[in-house]
Amino acid sequence: MTDLPTDVTEEAERLTRLARDAVDEAEAEAYRTERDDMLAEYDYTARIRNDDTGDVLVCHPVDWVDDGVIRPERVDDIDRGVERRLSGPGDPDAWAEIDAENRAVVEAVTDAHGETHGANAELLADFMGNHYAKHISDATPAELAEFRDDYVPRNAWPTEDQQTVLEESIRLAVEEAGGRVPET
Structure with missing residues (x-):
């Protein structure tokens, strides 16, 4: 066996x-x-x-x-x-570990691409950790759409600069985390 x-x-x-x-x-x-x-x-x-x-x-x-x-x-x-x-939801018992890894992604995006992309990556880290207890790399297309279309407009109050680059920020964060953003 x-x-x-x-x-x-x-x-x-x-x-x-x-x-x-x-x-x-x-x-x-x-x-x-x-x-x-x-x-x-x-x-x-x-x-x-x-x-x-x-x-x-x-x-x-x-x-x-x-x-x-x-x-x-x-x-x-x-x-x-x-x-x-x-x-669906990830493992809520592993939230601290997931959050730490998502925060490392935020830091890497900020360092490589600037504060605006970093601020959007931080919003994505908050959303994935708090709503799904999942790593950014594991975000599904439906979860990314929910983040972009529902969560950000209703909960995040992004600046105009953040709104302008949101799609690119999502891609940068997911790729930095080791995931893949599906082509639409």
Whole structure:
């Protein structure tokens, strides 16, 4: 029995996010195929589970499945399954760590791109940490749209300069954090 290495789990999550954000269906399928081929090397498979709080990537041994359905009698050790949240709230218990990492992004954006972009990055850090308990790098397109269209106008009172460069600031912050802003 081989457990799934952490780096493989992280890559499966990254490829799944890329597939979800892809504009072109062929590109999305290529990411899913790459993920599935990588997991197959460890005799694992993946699926997306939708629950009340969002989507979850579930990676588990292929021998748990029969005809596309997980058979409980085949689950020998539930710890061999791996779940990664793809949408919805993050881990509120890790808020301090998440906030510290998001603040480091703010500092890096400010140092590299100036105070206006830094102020917008700080608004994004506040939003992602307080509303979703998530890293800036894990922001979904829907969360970024909520930030831009709802949160900033209603809660942030940005300066005119901040409003002018908001889209670029979002891109800079997400990229600085190691994430990817999907093309619209």
